[in-house]
Amino acid sequence: MNLFTRCPDEIASVTPGFVTMQARSVGAERSGRAVLDSVDLTVVAGEVLALVGPNGAGKSTLLAVLAGELAPSSGSVEIHGCQVRTWSDLRLARRRAVLPQQHTVGFSFTAEQVVRMGRSPWQRTPQAVDDDAAVVRAMADCDVERFADRPFAALSGGERARVSLARVLAQRTSTILLDEPTAALDLGHQETVMAVARARAANADAVVVVLHDLALAAAYADRIAVLHNGRIDAVGTPREVFDARRLTRVYGYPVEVFDHPVTGELLVLPVRTRPARTR
Known part of the structure; x- marks a missing residue:
């Protein structure tokens, strides 16, 4: 049997709560080096899921595995209930769209x-x-x-x-995978991009976005997956996972988390110590 005939060609109806992607015990390697280890993650329609973590944590690698662009070394990834390797490139492109870091x-x-x-x-x-x-x-x-x-x-x-x-x-497509979409943008366009992501989720799409800016993740994500050393350290709402002790440990740098005194918005900032200014 042709491998690509095992999943239906019809585009499944997607409503909020529909699981568009599922990673099960995923491991992945790049250049012979283990990057991901035993990652379990669910991507759900109607949500913005942010992947955060320090450099080298495995965020972009996980996005590539979810997209079907990198085969896992262990475990499996399902898209619309079928393993990603069973989809042809064309059928896959009708179900998920990918924004890479490099734009050439x-x-x-x-x-x-x-x-x-x-x-x-x-x-x-x-x-x-x-x-x-x-x-x-x-x-x-x-x-x-x-x-x-x-x-x-x-x-x-x-x-x-x-x-x-x-x-x-x-x-x-019903699922959008964005790898650092705000990295090259000014402040206003960062907000615009994340507002677009939020609007797509409100329209019942699933959005997965790799972010370095924790404040943007806190403001726009429904769920956040914190990656550390190739593993999922925590998954949950911004208030559930953005704990100062956790972030300080994961990033290896002191972090403070607090509510804005006027808006109540969750803020995540590095603890900065500056030498006294001389006049």
């Missing part, structure tokens, strides 16, 4: 052409009728309409990041 394009495409690439999985399907509307909406959400005709290579790093995110949004 090999040819001289315009920004709009790059966004339109997100619609390629839907060619010759009934969903192709939505191509134009999906591209227009994604570009508006990411604030990139004004340079639609500019070459992608001529854009700044932050502009390329937003165009690449628009490509992912235009793909219109």
Whole structure:
């Protein structure tokens, strides 16, 4: 039997609470080095799930395993109830979209052409009728309409990041995997990107996002998975997992967690000690 015929071609109806992805006892290696060990994680429609942790904790590797771009060395990953290895690339692309850290394009495409690439999985399907509307909406959400005709290579790093995110949004999949989508962005566009992620979750999509900014994770994520040395140290709501002692231990640097005195918003900050200023 062809391996790729074991899972249905039909796109399952996704409603809040639907488990779109499931990692079970996942281990993973890169360049012969163990990066993940015994990771269990559930991705749920209607939620923003943030992956946080120090450099080298395994966040991007876990995202790659969930996406089906890196085969686990142990354990398994399921997407819509079927193991990821049983999906063809095309069927997988209709169920999840991935934003990598690096935003490169090999040819001289315009920004709009790059966004339109997100619609390629839907060619010759009934969903192709939505191509134009999906591209227009994604570009508006990411604030990139004004340079639609500019070459992608001529854009700044932050502009390329937003165009690449628009490509992912235009793909219109039930699960979106974002690897550090705010890294190259200014403050306002960081908030815009996370607000877009929040809106997609409110629309019953599942969003998994790798973040270094713990304040953004606290503000926008429904659940947070804290990774440490390739393992899940904690999973839960921001208030459940953002404990000062835990974060201080995981990051190896003193961290304080407190409520904003006016808004009540959860704030996570490093404990800074500065030498006295001299006049």
